[in-house]
Amino acid sequence: MFKPFESLLRKKLFVHFVLDPILISNSGTEASFAARYGCLVNIENIERLDVGALVSIRGIGRVKLLNFVQSEPYLKGEVIPLQDRFIGANEISSKVIAVKDALRSLNSLEIKLKAPKEELLQTCIANSLTWAEKEPSLECDQSFIPSPAERISFAAFQPITRSTQSETLKLQQQKLRAMDLKDTLQRLDNSLDLVNENISMVAAKLAIQSLEMK
Numbered sequence: 476m477f478k479p480f481e482s483l484l485r486k487k488l489f490v491h492f493v494l495d496p497i498l499i500s501n502s503g504t505e506a507s508f509a510a511r512y513g514c515l516v517n518i519e520n521i522e523r524l525d526v527g528a529l530v531s532i533r534g535i536g537r538v539k540l541l542n543f544v545q546s547e548p549y550l551k552g553e554v555i556p557l558q559d560r561f562i563g564a565n566e567i568s569s570k571v572i573a574v575k576d577a578l579r580s581l582n583s584l585e586i587k588l589k590a591p592k593e594e595l596l597q598t599c600i601a602n603s604l605t606w607a608e609k610e611p612s613l614e615c616d617q618s619f620i621p622s623p624a625e626r627i628s629f630a631a632f633q634p635i636t637r638s639t640q641s642e643t644l645k646l647q648q649q650k651l652r653a654m655d656l657k658d659t660l661q662r663l664d665n666s667l668d669l670v671n672e673n674i675s676m677v678a679a680k681l682a683i684q685s686l687e688m689k
Contacts, residue, residue, distance in 0.1 A: 487518040488615060490538055490554055512654050513538040513554060515619050517611070535611055536621040537654065556619045559628075559659040570663040571627050577670040578604050578630060584677045588636045589684060599633035606630070624659050631666035635673055637680060 492513040515538050520531040538554040545551035561567070582600045607626040613619075632650045634643060649669060656662045 488535075488613070489516055489518070490514065490540070490552075491516050491534075492540060512651070513540045513557075515554075515556075515615075517613060533606065533611070535613065536619055536625075538619070556616070557657075558618070558621050559625050559657050559662075561622060561624070561659060563660055567624050567660050567663065570660060570667070571624050574627055574631065574663055574666050574670065575604065575608075577667060577674065581635070581670050581674050581677065584674060584681065585636055587681055588677065600630075600635070603630040603633045622659070624663070628659050628662035628666055629653060631670045635677060642676075 490513050493511060515535040517533045517535055518530060519533050522529040522531075537557040539557045541553040541555060543550060543552040578600055582598075582604075585600060586598075604627075607623070607630040610623070611620050632646065632653055634646060638646070649665070653662055653665065656665075
């Protein structure tokens with residue numbers, strides 16, 4: 476068992492988790508929450524501001540929450556690493572290359588899209604790929620750090636410029652399914668399908684953008 480808020484917190488590590496609502500009575504009017512998804516996070520930089528602070532973090536890998544042992548003044552619990560089953564190294568290696576090439580193609584198209592002034596420049600795909608390719612250097616049990624192939628398999632699940640609300644909701648559902656999977660190859664296949672779909676969608680938006688500029 477690993478206790479992130481004791482042994483890991485001293486190393487600027489904590490666990491971010493997502494709560495799912497669950498019913499706790501037959502009447503269906505009362506609800507509680509279950510911690511379904513957890514991710515080990517590294518604090519890379521803290522910049523103090525006049526009010527609060529700007530904190531830069533990096534997700535490391537999935538964890539399974541075993542038990543909460545403290546609720547105040549902050550949550551403290553026990554976690555173990557949650558990683559994929561690694562089967563078919565040769566097939567996975569070729570699929571990783573395909574996903575990375577597709578992500579670079581998507582990024583080269585996306586940067587041509589004109590975004591509204593109030594929308595931040597979208598570099599999520601490029602940043603996500605950089606995150607996946609960079610090997611984490613952490614002072615913690617190495618079993619918490621997923622393989623490069625597993626990291627690449629998550630890199631595609633990022634929003635693209637000018638996404639609609641329905642596209643954003645669809646992406647959230649795909650992210651949750653990706654978190655549930657424990658098969659790297661299957662997630663890589665899903666990632667490649669998503670990236671190719673996004674390439675087609677961005678290409679269509681670029682065509683419309685070109686017509687609007689004439």
